[in-house]
Amino acid sequence: MAEFRIPDSHVQHAFDVLKAGDHAAARAAYEFTEKQLKVILAKAAAESNATSVAQRENEALRSMEYERALGQFKAVAEAYYKARDRRDAATAIIDAWRTQQSDMRAMGRVG
Numbered sequence: 001m002a003e004f005r006i007p008d009s010h011v012q013h014a015f016d017v018l019k020a021g022d023h024a025a026a027r028a029a030y031e032f033t034e035k036q037l038k039v040i041l042a043k044a045a046a047e048s049n050a051t052s053v054a055q056r057e058n059e060a061l062r063s064m065e066y067e068r069a070l071g072q073f074k075a076v077a078e079a080y081y082k083a084r085d086r087r088d089a090a091t092a093i094i095d096a097w098r099t100q101q102s103d104m105r106a107m108g109r110v111g
Contacts, residue, residue, distance in 0.1 A: 014090035030080035
């Protein structure tokens with residue numbers, strides 16, 4: 001069976017990803033935009049001249065302001081999920097590297 005080793009450069013890159021602040025910034029933007037979406041929907045419903053709550057809500061959901069906010073939310077969500085996936089991948093690399101190091105120590109290859 002061929003030996004699989006995680007290169008030091010991959011491990012260093014994974015640590016760099018974990019140290020970077022992009023995940024935290026992307027998460028904060030995601031959470032803010034999600035809340036802002038609710039505010040925009042509420043404002044659009046309040047501005048409606050419809051007579052029932054359901055009609056006001058339907059008009060708010062169809063409003064241009066809400067549609068623009070949804071587009072912005074989509075872009076922010078994509079950035080957040082991309083940053084989260086990068087962070088998860090970096091964590092997986094480091095976990096695999098730790099296991100590799102432990103296995104090597106157990107086999108007496110590393111002092």
